Structure formats: C-alpha cells, structure tokens
Amino acid sequence: MRPTFVKVCGLRSPEDAEKLERLDVSAAGLIFVPGRRRQVTPEQGASIVAHLPRGVLKTGVFVNPTREELLSVLDQVPLDLIQLHGEESPQFCGWLKEKVKAHVVKVFHMGTRPPASPEDYAPCIDAVLLDSTSGQKRGGTGKVFPWEWIPREKEYWGRWKLPVWVAGGLSPDNVGSLLNGYAPDGVDVSGGVETEGRKDRKKISQFVERVRQYDRQDD
Numbered sequence: 001m002r003p004t005f006v007k008v009c010g011l012r013s014p015e016d017a018e019k020l021e022r023l024d025v026s027a028a029g030l031i032f033v034p035g036r037r038r039q040v041t042p043e044q045g046a047s048i049v050a051h052l053p054r055g056v057l058k059t060g061v062f063v064n065p066t067r068e069e070l071l072s073v074l075d076q077v078p079l080d081l082i083q084l085h086g087e088e089s090p091q092f093c094g095w096l097k098e099k100v101k102a103h104v105v106k107v108f109h110m111g112t113r114p115p116a117s118p119e120d121y122a123p124c125i126d127a128v129l130l131d132s133t134s135g136q137k138r139g140g141t142g143k144v145f146p147w148e149w150i151p152r153e154k155e156y157w158g159r160w161k162l163p164v165w166v167a168g169g170l171s172p173d174n175v176g177s178l179l180n181g182y183a184p185d186g187v188d189v190s191g192g193v194e195t196e197g198r199k200d201r202k203k204i205s206q207f208v209e210r211v212r213q214y215d216r217q218d219d
Contacts, residue, residue, distance in 0.1 A: 082100065084096075127186070133145075150182040165185060170192050
C-alpha cells in the first residue's frame with residue numbers, strides 16, 4: 001500500500017517552507033489566486049519554493065487562470081503540480097498536461113455540478129481532489145463535506161486509476177477519523193494547521209504523525 005499523500009497548502013513565506021523540514025510531507029501548496037488571504041505573488045512564490053525541503057513537491061493553486069497567467073507564473077516558479085480549483089474545462093486540462101511537464105490536479109467541489117462530464121477529465125488529469133464549498137467560495141472554506149460521499153468517488157475515479165485526495169476542514173483532530181473510515185489516497189490541509197492565521201509547525205507535525213500512524217497500521 002502506498003503511503004498517504006500529504007499536502008500542506010497556503011504557504012506564504014520562506015519561514016513557512018522551513019517549517020516542513022524533517023517532516024514527512026509530500027507536497028506544499030502556494031496560492032496564486034487574486035483576493036485570497038493566502039495569495040502569494042510569483043516573486044514571493046519563487047522565494048518560498050527555494051526554501052522547501054528536498055523532495056517536497058511544489059504545487060501551484062489556481063482558479064480559472066488564463067493560459068497566459070499560468071505560463072507567466074511557471075516562468076518564475078518551478079512547479080511540480082498544478083491544482084485547478086475553478087471551472088477549468090477538460091480541454092484546458094488537456095492543453096496544460098501537454099504543454100507543461102507538471103502534473104495536473106483537478107478539484108471537484110462536493111455538492112456542486114462539475115463544469116463538464118467527469119469522464120471527460122479523466123485522460124487529462126493526474127489526481128482528483130475533493131473539496132468543500134461555501135456559497136461562491138471554492139476551497140479554503142474550513143468546512144468538512146459529507147465524507148460518506150468518498151467511497152462513491154473512489155470507485156468512480158478508480159476506473160481510470162486516478163488517486164482521490166480530500167480537503168476541506170481537515171486538522172490533526174479529525175484526519176485520523178477520515179483515514180480510518182474512508183481511506184482516501186491523499187489529504188490536503190491548510191487552516192487546520194494554523195494558529196492565528198500562520199502556519200504552526202507543531203500542528204503540522206501532529207497532522208503528519210496522525211497520517212503516518214494510519215499508514216503504519218496497514219504495513
């Protein structure tokens with residue numbers, strides 16, 4: 001069994017990146033979405049990824065970017081994963097997968113209608129991220145969606161052997177229950193490992209340890 005993929009999202013400074021040192025984190029996320037509280041500029045992003053521990057995948061988070069906007073960020077920030085949170089079409093995902101060497105993660109917001117037929121996305125993406133929604137807000141809601149929907153999603157996307165990750169309101173306190181009950185392939189956390197709006201190394205460490213405890217029990 002593969003270890004659970006662990007992504008810490010919303011890094012805003014080189015100091016945040018350094019807080020991941022000696023922790024078993026798979027990926028770190030930078031938000032390139034105007035108006036978001038955790039937004040960073042490409043210049044800031046380049047500085048942050050330069051301080052990430054070796055082996056941590058660099059993830060850029062976007063909502064409905066134009067091709068030009070996305071390529072402009074990629075010119076300045078070397079990203080391993082592109083995470084798309086908006087209504088990006090399968091055609092856009094396909095262009096991105098062909099044009100850029102980064103892997104494509106498509107977010108699907110539980111309880112809302114996807115912008116296109118899900119099977120049209122399958123050949124164009126490398127992972128599925130299930131997230132919550134609140135009104136018009138996509139991601140970063142701090143809310144948990146009904147986890148009982150996860151088995152259906154895993155079965156569906158499993159037809160294309162796509163990993164299914166979960167975000168939305170996760171924290172050190174509830175990630176163990178999520179994993180033991182529904183076994184997603186990955187977990188994505190942001191606000192749940194913050195104190196007063198800043199990344200908290202102790203909480204990140206607790207979150208990662210809860211995940212790895214789950215992984216060890218299946219060895």
